[in-house]
Structure formats: structure tokens, C-alpha cells
Amino acid sequence: MDPLLIVLIVVVVLAVAGGIWFYAGRNRGGEVPPEVSAHKPTSADDILLAPPQEQAPAEAETPAGPTPEAAAPATLERPESIPGRMQRLRSRLAGAGGFGRAVLAVMSRGDLTEADWEEIEDTLLTSDLGIEVTTSLMDELRTQAKVLDTSDPAAIRGVLREELLKLVDPSMDRSLNLAKPTPAAGWNSADGEPAAAVLMVGVNGTGKTTTCGKLARVLVADGRTAVMGAADTFRAAAADQLTTWGERVGVEVVRSEREGADPASVAYDATRAAARDGVDVVLVDTAGRLQNKAGLMDELGKIKRVMEKVAPVGEVLLVLDATTGQNGMRQAQVFSEAVGITGIVLTKLDGTAKGGIVVTVQRELGVPVKLVGLGEGADDLAPFDPEGFVDALLA
Ligand SMILES: Nc1nc2c(ncn2[C@@H]2O[C@H](COP(=O)(O)OP(=O)(O)OP(=O)(O)O)[C@@H](O)[C@H]2O)c(=O)[nH]1
Numbered sequence: 001m002d003p004l005l006i007v008l009i010v011v012v013v014l015a016v017a018g019g020i021w022f023y024a025g026r027n028r029g030g031e032v033p034p035e036v037s038a039h040k041p042t043s044a045d046d047i048l049l050a051p052p053q054e055q056a057p058a059e060a061e062t063p064a065g066p067t068p069e070a071a072a073p074a075t076l077e078r079p080e081s082i083p084g085r086m087q088r089l090r091s092r093l094a095g096a097g098g099f100g101r102a103v104l105a106v107m108s109r110g111d112l113t114e115a116d117w118e119e120i121e122d123t124l125l126t127s128d129l130g131i132e133v134t135t136s137l138m139d140e141l142r143t144q145a146k147v148l149d150t151s152d153p154a155a156i157r158g159v160l161r162e163e164l165l166k167l168v169d170p171s172m173d174r175s176l177n178l179a180k181p182t183p184a185a186g187w188n189s190a191d192g193e194p195a196a197a198v199l200m201v202g203v204n205g206t207g208k209t210t211t212c213g214k215l216a217r218v219l220v221a222d223g224r225t226a227v228m229g230a231a232d233t234f235r236a237a238a239a240d241q242l243t244t245w246g247e248r249v250g251v252e253v254v255r256s257e258r259e260g261a262d263p264a265s266v267a268y269d270a271t272r273a274a275a276r277d278g279v280d281v282v283l284v285d286t287a288g289r290l291q292n293k294a295g296l297m298d299e300l301g302k303i304k305r306v307m308e309k310v311a312p313v314g315e316v317l318l319v320l321d322a323t324t325g326q327n328g329m330r331q332a333q334v335f336s337e338a339v340g341i342t343g344i345v346l347t348k349l350d351g352t353a354k355g356g357i358v359v360t361v362q363r364e365l366g367v368p369v370k371l372v373g374l375g376e377g378a379d380d381l382a383p384f385d386p387e388g389f390v391d392a393l394l395a
Pocket residue numbers: 044047202203204205206207208209210211232235238286287288346347348349350351372373374375376380
């Protein structure tokens with residue numbers, strides 16, 4: 001036989017055998033394993049997918065809210081009630097070790113020396129109270145110490161509690177504005193009744209997306225319905241993260257499948273969807289890129305403007321990381337100038353003993369802390385309670 005023909009036959013036989021082996025191999029492997037084909041979880045997802053801390057997820061009745069378009073889990077979680085979580089989180093706050101306790105310990109020594117007063121001053125300054133507040137608090141404490149002339153811990157505690165409470169200011173209105181807004185002039189009532197709108201802003205990593213998800217749970221626990229808008233189109237995982245949060249409690253998430261899509265258009269779609277579905281609240285998550293103030297103003301301004309084609313935005317919540325101290329304050333100023341802020345969410349308060357940031361941020365921005373994040377658990381967000389906070393600082 002012609003040697004060329006032999007070589008040709010061998011090549012054809014090898015190719016056919018190889019093809020059969022490859023095909024059989026694919027079938028042997030069966031379906032592509034889900035961990036390969038599915039979205040690869042990030043560390044944040046791991047946290048989100050974990051069951052809520054200290055609370056077994058319970059089966060809930062059919063939610064009043066809209067059904068998520070994505071495949072929903074078979075059972076929905078019932079978020080922890082607001083009073084329940086406040087009770088639980090108060091002890092966590094106390095566990096973080098408040099600066100009040102350290103001041104109390106020094107003041108209870110009685111007959112304070114200058115060194116003792118310096119120790120108190122250092123404690124106050126390192127707790128992020130800022131120089132101005134520290135100085136006036138020191139003056140007040142010196143006066144009160146003279147008046148009291150005692151080392152009785154209960155009496156000193158009473159004075160310190162009163163002074164700290166004054167600084168935190170219990171008279172501020174900390175309620176969220178969740179009243180149904182008056183529709184915008186051009187709004188067609190056939191398109192539904194606009195929902196109360198909450199816009200979440202802040203630097204990246206402060207916990208905006210997490211807080212949006214946690215706040216949706218607060219609303220569900222409070223018997224309200226909601227829609228979330230994933231207008232953080234800069235970080236693709238943020239929309240996935242928000243979708244997971246929504247699915248757990250039956251809250252629809254409006255998102256764009258296109259990375260880098262116009263955040264304002266997602267915010268607008270979410271606001272319209274909320275009106276169409278007749279839900280109570282629309283929560284919009286945004287990206288926190290602080291490239292420059294002009295860019296930030298443009299982006300946030302545009303988001304707010306398009307949402308207000310439906311109805312006024314009732315709440316703009318600035319999400320601030322309590323552990324970033326004075327650095328966080330500078331960023332907060334930029335956001336507050338870029339878009340009018342109506343309240344502050346202080347996250348990661350579980351990770352710091354420097355509770356003084358509550359006082360500083362309220363004074364510098366002139367708006368109240370309305371919510372606090374006290375952990376990575378799904379229900380670790382609670383309304384800010386000044387008395388509980390001061391008690392925890394002194395515990
Ligand atoms: N300990 C603690 N961690 C928190 C709290 N709130 C949020 N976090 C964590 O902070 C990390 C960042 O949260 P994200 O919600 O992704 O932050 P983000 O601001 O949306 O970030 P970008 O999408 O990049 O802008 C996550 O690991 C959260 O679990 C809190 O109150 N306490």
C-alpha cells in the first residue's frame with residue numbers, strides 16, 4: 001500500500017477515536033457543576049447567604065410586597081422585630097466598650113488631680129468627640145465635680161449621663177420620612193401612586209448596599225412593602241448582593257444587566273416600578289466613587305432629579321463608617337454639599353469604642369443619626385436611640 005495512504009488512514013482513525021473519547025468525557029462529567037457555572041460568591045455574599053445571627057429564619061406568610069422576578073427562595077425569612085433587635089443590639093454596643101465607662105472610672109477616684117483630668121481629656125479626644133466638644137465637656141465636668149464634691153460612682157454617673165445625653169441631643173427628630181409623597185407635577189396618576197423614596201449615599205465600603213438590604217428588612221418587619229433600585233452600577237457585585245437581600249424577604253430589586261449602565265436610569269426605573277406596584281417605599285443604592293466633587297455632584301444630582309420626576313425624595317441617608325473617625329467626617333462633608341442629606345446611618349458601630357463620632361457628625365452636618373449598624377448579621381440595623389446609646393457608653 002502507498003505509505004502516504006497508510007499515514008492518512010492512521011490520522012483519520014486517531015481523529016475519530018479522539019472525538020469519541022472527548023464526547024464520552026463530557027457526558028461522563030454530566031452537567032457543569034453549579035459551583036463552576038454559578039456566580040462565584042464574594043466574601044460579602046458569604047455573609048449575606050449565612051443565616052441571620054441569633055435568629056433562626058422562620059417561614060413567613062405570603063408577603064404583601066411584589067414577587068421578585070428572579071427565582072425566589074422557597075421560603076421567605078421573617079426579619080426580627082424592631083423592639084427585639086434594639087434590645088439585642090444595645091448589649092452589643094455596650095460590649096464594644098464605651099469611652100463613658102473609662103471617664104467614669106477616673107472620675108470615681110475622687111479628689112481629681114491635673115493628671116486625672118488630662119487622662120479624661122485624652123479619653124474624650126481619642127473617642128472622636130473633637131476638640132471643641134471635648135473642651136466644653138471638660139469645663140462642664142470640672143464644674144459639676146466641684147458642685148458634687150463626691151466620688152460616689154452613682155452620682156458621678158448621673159452627671160456624666162446627663163452631659164453626654166445633652167451632646168447626643170435626644171430632641172432631634174430621628175424618624176424616617178416614609179409618608180407617601182405628593183406626585184410630581186407631570187406625573188400621570190394612571191402610572192400609580194408614588195412610593196416614599198429613600199436614597200442611600202456614601203463612600204464605597206461604608207456599607208451602603210448592606211444597609212439598603214438591612215433597611216428593606218426593617219421595613220418588612222414593620223409591615224411595609226418595598227422595592228429596591230440597584231443604582232450602584234459601578235460595582236457589578238453590588239446588584240447581585242442587593243438581589244440576594246431582596247430575595248430573602250420578597251422585595252423586588254430593579255437593576256440593569258449592563259455593567260456601567262446609567263445609575264440615574266436604574267433609579268428612575270425603580271421609582272416607577274414602586275409606583276406601578278403600589279409599594280410603600282423605594283430604596284435606591286448608589287455607588288460611592290469620590291473621584292471629584294463635581295463628578296459626584298453631577299451623578300447624585302442627576303439620580304435625585306430623575307427620581308423627582310415621579311415625586312420628591314423624602315430621605316437622603318448618608319452612610320458613614322463609624323470606624324473611620326475624622327477621615328470619614330471629611331468625606332461626609334463632601335457628600336453633604338453634593339446632595340442635601342436628611343439623616344445619617346452610622347455603620348460598624350460594633351467595631352469601635354469611639355462613639356464620639358455620633359456627636360461630631362451630627363454637629364458638623366446638622367442632621368441626626370437615624371439608624372445604626374451594629375454587626376454583619378442581616379438584622380443588625382436599628383433605629384438610633386440616644387438614651388440606649390449613652391447607657392451603653394457608660395456600661
Ligand atoms: N461589623 C459591621 N460590618 C458592617 C456593617 N455594615 C456593613 N458592614 C460590612 O461592610 C462591608 C462593606 O459593605 P457594603 O454594603 O458592600 O459597602 P458599600 O458601601 O455598598 O460598598 P460599595 O458598593 O463598594 O460602594 C461588608 O463586609 C459589610 O458586611 C456593620 O454595621 N457592622
